[in-house]
Amino acid sequence: MLAWTGTTEALVWVYEDYPYFGTVYRAMGLAGGCTPLILLLLPPLFKQWWNWREEGTFPWFLLYVTPVLLLTSSKEVLVIPIALLLMGKCFLRPIRYGLAGVLLIAYNFSSHYIVQPSQRIRGSVYKRAEYSPGVVAYRGESFQLFETTYIALKRTAVYLANQHPLVGIGADQFQQTLKDARPMHLYPTHLPTYNPHSTWFGVLVGAGYLGLIALTGLVVITGRQLRANLRWRTARTRSYDWSMMASSLSILVVSVNYDMLHFNFPWTLFALILGQKGENGSVSAAQSLSDSRLRRRYALCARTVAARPCSRRRSS
DSSP: OHHHHTOOTTTEEEEEEETTTEEEEEEOTTTTSHHHHHHHHHHHHHHHHHIIIIIOOOOHHHHHHHHHHHHTTOGGGGHHHHHHHHHOOSSOHHHHHHHHHHHHHHHHHHHHEEEEEHHHHTTOGGGTOTTOOSOEEEEOSSEEEEEOHHHHHHHHHHHHHHHSTTTOSOTTOHHHHHHHHTTTTSSOTTSOOOOOSOHHHHHHHHHHHHHHHHHHHHHHHHHHHHHHHHHTOOTTTHHHHHHHHHHHHHHHHHTTSSOTTTSOTTHHHHHHHHHTTTTSTTHHHHHHHHSHHHHHHHHHHHHHHHHHHHHHHHHO
16 A cells, blocks of 8 residues: 555565566565564564464464565565474474475575576566676576576675685675675676675675684574473473574574674574573573483482482391
C-alpha cells in the first residue's frame, strides 16, 4: 500500500531493474533493510512455532508475520525452513538433512549467480547493472550464468586480505579501499562501493586471519553453550532455548552473505545465549557432572563413603 501511494522511503525499499522481476518493492520496516527485518523476527517466530507444535497454542504471531516475510521478497526467507528441517522431527533425519542441504545450495546459488535465457542475456543490462560485475560464469545454448556482485566483493576481499594477512586493512575500511582498487581493475568501476556483504569475508579483510580466528572461537563457544542449554533445559526455558538454537543456525547461514559488522543487532543473540549460562543455576554444575571422568570419580567417592559404615559394623 505504501508503494502504491508513493510513500516508500520509510518502510519500503525500491529496487530498479532487479534480476528476474524488474522494479521490486520490498518491505524493510524500521529495521534498515529487508534482511535485518527477517533476522529480527526469527527468535519470536521460532518460539511461536515451538509453542504451536509442542503446546498447541494458536499461532497468532505466525499468521501475522508470514505475510511480512513474503513482502520482503528476500531469499533469506529460505533460512527459516532450513532451520526447521535441521531442528524438527517431522521426517527421518536423512530426509530432513537432505532437504535442508538442497535449500542451502539454492540459497547460496541464488546469492551468487543470475540465471537468464541466452537470448535475453546477449547485450543484457546485467553487463552494466549494479547487481552483477558483468562476468559470465557459464555460457550454454539455452541459458547463461552471470556472477553477482557478491562474488566480486568476496574476490576483492580475499585479494586485499592476502595483502594484509595478519591484521587486515582495518575495521570499516573496505568501502574506501574499493574506491582505491577501481583504477587497478580489482573491482568493477560500474558497481557501487558496498560493504563486504559477508561477515566472514568482512572480518577476514578488516581484521585479518587473527580476527577470523577470533570470530571462529566466538561461534564455537556460543555453540557449546547452546548445546549445554538445550541439554539441561527446564520446562520454563525449553521454547526459549529451542528458538535461540534455530535462530543461531539461521544467522550462521545468512552470515555468509550478510555483513553483521555493519548491522550489529545479530550480535545480541550471542549475548543472550552466553548470558543464559547464569540463568539456569544448575547448568554449570550439570556440565561438570556430564564429564565422564568426573562422573567416574563421583561414583568412586560415593561407593567409598557407602562402604565405610559397613566395615565399621563388621569390625565391631
